[in-house]
Amino acid sequence: MLTVAITGATGYLASLIQLYNRGRFAFVPVSRSEVDYSHPEEVERFFRALNCDIVLHTAANLATAACENDPVGTGLVNRDSAIAVARACADKGRRMLFVSTEQVFNGRTDAGPFDERAKTQSVTNYGRQKADVDAWMAANLDDYVTLRLSWMFGMALPHVKPSPGIVGNVLATLRSGTPTRFTANERRCLTYAQRLADQFDRICDLPAGLYHFASSNDLTTYEAARLVAARLGAGEAEVERLILPDTERYAERFRDFRLDAGKARAAGIELGTFEEDVDRCLADFGW
Ligand SMILES: NC(=O)c1ccc[n+]([C@@H]2O[C@H](COP(=O)([O-])OP(=O)(O)OC[C@H]3O[C@@H](n4cnc5c(N)ncnc54)[C@H](OP(=O)(O)O)[C@@H]3O)[C@@H](O)[C@H]2O)c1
Secondary structure, eight states, X not given: OOEEEEESTTSHHHHHHHHHHTTTSEEEEEOTTTOOTTOHHHHHHHHHHOOOSEEEEOOOOOOHHHHHHOHHHHHIIIIIHHHHHHHHHHHHTOEEEEEEEGGGGTTOOXXXXXXXXXXXXXXXHHHXXXXXXXXXXXXXXXXXXXXXXXXXXXXXXXXXXXXXXXXXXXXXXHHHTOOEEEESSEEOOEEETHHHHHTHHHHHTSOSEEEEEOOBOOSBHHHHHHHHHHHTTOOHHHHHHHEEEEOSTTXXXXXXXXXXXXXXXHTTOOOOBHHHHHHHHHHHTTO
16 A cells, blocks of 8 residues: 655645545645644655655645735745655655646636646746746656646535635525625636545556646636525525625736646546536535
8 A cells, every 4th residue: 555645634635635545545644743844954854754655745825815925934835845845755766746726827818728738827926836836846856746726615524624615605605694705807617626535546646747637617706606506505586695796806807717627637537517516516415
């Protein structure tokens, strides 16, 4: 059985992957208490000393505002420490799986979806930090898989706390009865996170390289929120009252950072459409 060291081990995607793959892989969870990603030299030493076959690096500071306010501190975590993990992997001859993001394309002014050959262009530090790691890995590693994820969604499970996602955000809106605005000037892929956990073994076996991992979507985030509300059982009047368009955000430039996942699909990774993913998620949780 392959031993997989997994960073950010208590985070959403890492917890979900571990929960559904326990029998297939021996996981070595690495959490914040064991290694501080603000100190890349310590990180490199730690991973050189660790015994494992593969490192799955999910740890990151995802907060866009934190990345804008503290580019140096978050750069150590999101960029320099990820590269430190990659260096240790290269020296030890281990495969590194790195989790990157659609946000590497949030500065593009043309329409998506973008495939792996598209040039990254980001207007946020978070996107630029991740793009730097993607580029470093492609230039310096032989055995790696970089997965660029779209915005993921799912629901809570024991010991699995989802990051904010479209289904959770709409559910919270309906439950609280508080009218909430969803971005109308944005189109991005929205993917059920369970797809990642279910196909982790296939991901480990992918030929080395960069892959976009996203179900397809043509809706704006506002339209997607309306669809989710309806699928959750909200009537038309309730949808009208609670799911509001945020037309101010990104009014200066429509954001389209959808990912083209054709390469992953061709390599045997199953991805669907946003609508299929919502239905699957709701069915899994007994809706
Ligand atoms: N969720 C999405 O929609 C999405 C989309 C695209 C890409 N991604 C990427 O997927 C990965 C996982 O995302 P997620 O949604 O699972 O995020 P998450 O739940 O916030 O998990 C991130 C993990 O990173 C750890 N971490 C953050 N800063 C750290 C630091 N300075 N030192 C040590 N550990 C630190 C956190 O530890 P604590 O729990 O101790 O804070 C947490 O366990 C990230 O790399 C993210 O960029 C996610």
